[in-house]
Amino acid sequence: MPGSEEKPAKGASKIVGDYELFATIGKGGMGSVYKARQISTGRVVAFKVLPPSNAERPDLVGRFRREVRILLGLEHENIVRGIDSGRVGNLHYLVMEYVEGKSVSAALTREGHFDDKETLRIMFDVARALAYAHSKGLIHRDVKPQNILMDPDGVIKLCDLGLARAEADTGFTMVGTKLGTPKYMSPEQVAGSRSIDARADVYSLGATAYHMLSGSVPYDAASGTVIMAKQVSGQLTPVRQMVPDAGPGLAAVIELCLEKKPEDRYQSMAELCADLRLIASGKPPEKAKVDPAAAPARKADRVGRSARGRGRKRSRGVLIVLAAILAAGAWALFWGPLKEYGDAVKERLLPGSGETK
Numbered sequence: 417m418p419g420s421e422e423k424p425a426k427g428a429s430k431i432v433g434d435y436e437l438f439a440t441i442g443k444g445g446m447g448s449v450y451k452a453r454q455i456s457t458g459r460v461v462a463f464k465v466l467p468p469s470n471a472e473r474p475d476l477v478g479r480f481r482r483e484v485r486i487l488l489g490l491e492h493e494n495i496v497r498g499i500d501s502g503r504v505g506n507l508h509y510l511v512m513e514y515v516e517g518k519s520v521s522a523a524l525t526r527e528g529h530f531d532d533k534e535t536l537r538i539m540f541d542v543a544r545a546l547a548y549a550h551s552k553g554l555i556h557r558d559v560k561p562q563n564i565l566m567d568p569d570g571v572i573k574l575c576d577l578g579l580a581r582a583e584a585d586t587g588f589t590m591v592g593t594k595l596g597t598p599k600y601m602s603p604e605q606v607a608g609s610r611s612i613d614a615r616a617d618v619y620s621l622g623a624t625a626y627h628m629l630s631g632s633v634p635y636d637a638a639s640g641t642v643i644m645a646k647q648v649s650g651q652l653t654p655v656r657q658m659v660p661d662a663g664p665g666l667a668a669v670i671e672l673c674l675e676k677k678p679e680d681r682y683q684s685m686a687e688l689c690a691d692l693r694l695i696a697s698g699k700p701p702e703k704a705k706v707d708p709a710a711a712p713a714r715k716a717d718r719v720g721r722s723a724r725g726r727g728r729k730r731s732r733g734v735l736i737v738l739a740a741i742l743a744a745g746a747w748a749l750f751w752g753p754l755k756e757y758g759d760a761v762k763e764r765l766l767p768g769s770g771e772t773k
Contacts, residue, residue, distance in 0.1 A: 494545035521561035529631030541572035547685035559620035622673020
């Protein structure tokens, strides 16, 4: 499921209630995820378990139960579906649909980056999923390539709502508490703001799209602390400086998502989806303003490539002519003596045949 190599569960398979656990397919701060089989139905599922050591902490148990309630209450084609939950002894578990495939993170590790079309497609599907979650009053707060799955048919699934919370629940995150992943975290999350809203997910999706398109995260450093500082005050390298051939519209959309202040970004996923639809139809985005210099630069790029192409064609033409001249010279050098030798042979075999009529 999540793009990590499957590892056998300790002690081969393990039975937990109605589920047989086979292999570990993911591990994080909120528990481990196993590939499992529901014994009563035979279907393959993803089985998430809160570690027993965390079961003694009311805050972590509460967060796990919150994820269970959230996931079981959502139904969207681009969100991993919750199936069941329960407790066996001190094991709290959540059962989800099993997505055969890989994570966007695993795909990036293998491929380096995606082209405009694939970046746009994934970004749009995740934005749709988040728009649905936001309509239910939920903020994901940890959108990143590791939490976006791709099945063999290319269907995109958003997963891991372990940090999600109700938008109205301003007391869940205390000031100074930073929840999320530094490389994709919004500036307001870094600051530990109590007023995190849907625009934090807009930022994280923008950071994810930047990574997908360029192959690099917007801000990087050796430590998470430095990365978070850059999220707040760092200067973003423009998308088209990283990827000169990127579409100006898509670049503008990603950069608008990554504005430092929430009020300067898209104000909702609906707005973001609207601009992505326009780009997909070949039109410029409405909310994201394309730099007037961007389109001519792209045209100049094409002209430059075309000119280089013409230059290469001219070079090939010169080489062909040069090759022909050399070949002609070689032929003359070779044919002259050969013709003289041939005429002499003919004269010997057929006297008088060397005379030209």
